[in-house]
Amino acid sequence: MSQRSASYQTLQLIYMALGGGVLLFAVIVFLVIGPLEGETDLQVLRWVWLGLALTAIFAAGLIRGRLTRDATAAQAQTVAVTTWGLAEGQALLGLVAYLVAGDSLPAILGLVVAVYLFARHRPATFEAWFRNGAQTPGA
Numbered sequence: 001m002s003q004r005s006a007s008y009q010t011l012q013l014i015y016m017a018l019g020g021g022v023l024l025f026a027v028i029v030f031l032v033i034g035p036l037e038g039e040t041d042l043q044v045l046r047w048v049w050l051g052l053a054l055t056a057i058f059a060a061g062l063i064r065g066r067l068t069r070d071a072t073a074a075q076a077q078t079v080a081v082t083t084w085g086l087a088e089g090q091a092l093l094g095l096v097a098y099l100v101a102g103d104s105l106p107a108i109l110g111l112v113v114a115v116y117l118f119a120r121h122r123p124a125t126f127e128a129w130f131r132n133g134a135q136t137p138g139a
Contacts, residue, residue, distance in 0.1 A: 008130035011077050012123045018084045019118050022091045026111055029095045035102030045097040049106040052093055053113045056086035060117050076129035080121065087117035
């Protein structure tokens with residue numbers, strides 16, 4: 001097994017762990033715990049989540065767009081993991097908003113944004129940088 005294919009398998013594992021963690025947390029929050037009782041400023045949570053979600057979408061597109069054909073596999077892996085981390089972070093904040101304030105809007109929209117980002121930037125979109133030990137896609 002070449003170093004690149006091992007790196008690509010690691011990338012796939014990270015993808016599954018980040019996406020799976022969000023889904024597992026969503027199931028637990030929605031089906032097991034439910035919203036907690038207490039006073040929380042709902043508007044602040046909504047605005048913070050919205051800012052994070054928009055930042056995640058914008059930043060994911062920006063950093064993916066800057067990944068050139070001559071980038072290394074390590075650079076592609078960094079872009080992928082950063083993108084997935086942004087998707088995960090805003091989704092978890094939306095789920096926490098539901099947990100502490102009972103507001104399902106950020107939770108549901110956060111999951112939608114996460115699914116979009118995980119689907120749009122899945123490991124296969126980065127595979128060219130890992131194929132056959134090549135340093136550049138298509139090389």
